[in-house]
Amino acid sequence: MLGGFRRPPWWAIALTVAAAVLFVRLGFWQLHRAAYKDDLLRRYAAAAVAPPQPFDLVALQPPPDAYPRVQVQGSYLADRVYLLDNPKHDDLGGVEVYVPFRPRGGDRLLLADLGFLPGNGTGAAPQLPPLPQGMQSLRGLYLPSPGHGIEMGGNALPRQAHWPKTTIYLDMGQIAADLGDKLYPRVLALDADPSSIYVRVHALDFGDMPPARHRAYAFQWFSFAIAVVVILLALNRRRGSRRRS
Structure with a gap:
């Protein structure tokens, strides 16, 4: 002892x-x-x-715990815009803008994350610039959606009669039901573009x-x-x- x-x-x-x-x-x-x-x-x-790879290679079965950079051609559904109004970098108020994109030859829609659109400090929704028409070639990271939590009051999308529609959680199931179409399992976070009004600083969010x-x-x-x-x-x-x- x-x-x-x-x-x-x-x-x-x-x-x-x-x-x-x-x-x-x-x-x-x-x-x-x-x-x-x-x-x-x-x-x-x-x-x-990394060099972009064809979207078709990872569209339906993206590699787990990996974030491929892809290139895809198609066209925007320019009259169907979703505004996520709870990004963490909106000191002046602002929204993350998501637009459905129809890949050429695809059987479903790809939700494209155009980036963050800052507000003007007044609380009013930012003015959205017009989307390009016709065939487009997009590049970006094929990422899991931001996810969703407990949405008080349930799904607010069907109650909104006019576009763009606003949501505080990005629920892929709700978006698909609202569009009446199938969605690819991830979203496309577009590459940064110095000429774009959108702020595209994407980062992994571990909460x-x-x-x-x-x-x-x-x-x-x-x-x-x-x-x-x-x-x-x-x-x-x-x-x-x-x-x-």
Whole structure:
């Protein structure tokens, strides 16, 4: 037995070991998640500058956890525009603009993300520039949709009689039903264009859990593992006997 410490009960040792092992495992799990997301960011950055590939190769079965840069020809459904009004980079108020695009020879629609259109600070919807007519050639990243959360009040699209329509969540199922047509499983985030009024700075959105947050949680779990061992030792430290007078 170490000097200065008394032997703790077996159950205290067992609980401490179990808790420490659990906390260490959770810490390594958080580090694994951070490394996984770091790898996604690297692949995303590499895809943004990769040569474009034909859209047909990945249209219906895009590679998981990959973001191919594609080229596709077709035409816009210029009278069907959706405005996503909750982008995170809208300090002045603004919308992310999505337009259905009919690929040449395709049997469904591709939702094209034109980019972010800043507002003017008044709260009014930004003025949309006219879309080009006829056959177009688009390039961009073939990305998962931004997703959706709990939409209070249900699907608002059928209740809007005029275009463009506004939504706070991009639900691909709702968009497909609203258009009365099938959609490809991902959206096309168009390449940046210096001559365009749209702001096209696309980035992976991990919500509230970027890689740095995972590493912070890993540090917390490892700290908890150390803490339970320290507590066990502190509770079983021998106290010096008082000198009797």
